[in-house]
Amino acid sequence: MPNVPSVDFSAGAADPATIAALGATFESCGFVSLRGHGVPPEVIADAFAAAEEFFAAPEAVKRAVQNRANNRGYVPMFDSVRPGEKPSGQEAFSMGHPDRPEEPELRALPFHAETPFPALPGFEARLTTCYRAMFAVGQAVLQAVARHLEVDPGFFDEASAKTYSNMRVVHYPPAEAVAETSDYGVAPHVDEGLITLLIQDMNGGLSVLGPDGAWWPVVPDPEAIVINVGKLLHRWTGGRYAAALHHVVNRSGKERYSMPLFVHPSYHTVIDPMTLAGHRPEGEAFAPIVAGERVLANFKARSKSWAEPQPA
Numbered sequence: 159m160p161n162v163p164s165v166d167f168s169a170g171a172a173d174p175a176t177i178a179a180l181g182a183t184f185e186s187c188g189f190v191s192l193r194g195h196g197v198p199p200e201v202i203a204d205a206f207a208a209a210e211e212f213f214a215a216p217e218a219v220k221r222a223v224q225n226r227a228n229n230r231g232y233v234p235m236f237d238s239v240r241p242g243e244k245p246s247g248q249e250a251f252s253m254g255h256p257d258r259p260e261e262p263e264l265r266a267l268p269f270h271a272e273t274p275f276p277a278l279p280g281f282e283a284r285l286t287t288c289y290r291a292m293f294a295v296g297q298a299v300l301q302a303v304a305r306h307l308e309v310d311p312g313f314f315d316e317a318s319a320k321t322y323s324n325m326r327v328v329h330y331p332p333a334e335a336v337a338e339t340s341d342y343g344v345a346p347h348v349d350e351g352l353i354t355l356l357i358q359d360m361n362g363g364l365s366v367l368g369p370d371g372a373w374w375p376v377v378p379d380p381e382a383i384v385i386n387v388g389k390l391l392h393r394w395t396g397g398r399y400a401a402a403l404h405h406v407v408n409r410s411g412k413e414r415y416s417m418p419l420f421v422h423p424s425y426h427t428v429i430d431p432m433t434l435a436g437h438r439p440e441g442e443a444f445a446p447i448v449a450g451e452r453v454l455a456n457f458k459a460r461s462k463s464w465a466e467p468q469p470a
C-alpha cells in the first residue's frame with residue numbers, strides 16, 4: 159500500500175534537494191512525513207505527558223478551562239460536531255499562539271482569545287514549548303515552500319506576523335469504546351489553514367485519501383512530523399498544491415494521543431493566487447478571500463461547537 163512520502167529536512171529550508179522533494183509531495187498528495195525537523199524528542203514526550211495527565215484529570219478540572227465561545231481550552235468528548243454528522247470520538251485541548259497580538263481589534267476576535275490553562279504543574283509551560291518548537295518548523299517549511307514557488311523566502315513570515323495559528327492536543331479512546339456515539343475520531347475533512355503539523359503517538363489511525371483514490375494509512379514514524387496542505391495554501395497556490403481529505407479511526411485498542419498545530423497567516427491576510435502563484439485561475443475556488451474571515455465562517459457553518467457557544 160502506498161504511504162505518505164518521507165522527506166529529511168535536516169539540510170534546511172534553503173537546500174535545493176529538500177525544496178524539490180517537499181514541493182513534489184505537496185503537489186502530488188499534499189502530505190509529507192518530515193524527518194530531521196529538529197524538535198527535541200523530550201519536548202514532544204513532555205507535551206504528551208502533560209496532555210495525558212490533563213485528560214486523566216477529574217471532569218471538573220477539565221470543564222473549568224472551557225472557553226466554548228472561542229473554542230479555546232477544553233473541548234469535551236463528543237463536543238466536536240458537524241451538522242448532519244455523528245459527534246467525533248475525541249476530547250481535546252485547544253490553545254492559541256502564546257504571544258497574543260497587542261491590537262484590541264485583533265484581541266477581540268475568537269481566534270485571538272486568551273487560552274484558559276489548567277493549574278496542573280508544567281502543563282502550560284510544556285505545551286507552550288512544544289507549540290513554539292512546532293511553529294518554528296512550520297515557518298521553516300513555509301520558507302521552503304516560498305522558495306519552491308519562487309517568491310521571496312520571507313513571503314509567509316510577513317503574511318504571518320499576527321498569526322492566529324492554534325495547537326490542539328487530542329485524546330481518542332479506542333473506536334470500540336465510543337462506537338455507540340461516533341463512527342470516527344475525526345470524520346473525513348480537509349484542514350482550513352496553510353499547513354498542519356501533526357505529532358502522533360505510535361497507535362496509528364490517521365488515513366489520507368491518496369491521488370490514486372485509495373485511503374493510505376499514515377504509518378506512525380517516531381522521528382517524523384506529518385505535515386499536510388490546508389485549504390488556504392491550496393487556494394493561494396492556484397490549486398498547484400493538493401489539500402487532501404483525511405480521517406482518524408483509532409483501531410489500536412489503546413488510548414491514542416495526537417498534537418496537530420494548524421498554521422494560519424494573520425487574520426486580515428488576503429489569499430489571492432495572483433500574489434503567490436502569479437496567476438489566478440477562473441472561478442470561485444480561487445477568488446481572493448480574507449483568510450481569517452473565511453476560516454471563521456467555515457468553522458461556524460460546519461461545527462456545532464463554534465456555531466452554538468454555551469456557557470461552561
Ligand SMILES: O=C(O)CCC(=O)C(=O)O
Binds near residue numbers: 356364
Ligand atoms: O489526530 C490526527 O491524527 C489528525 C487530526 C486531524 O486531522 C485534525 O484535527 O484536523
Ligand SMILES: [Fe+2]
Binds near residue numbers: 354
Ligand atoms: Fe485534519
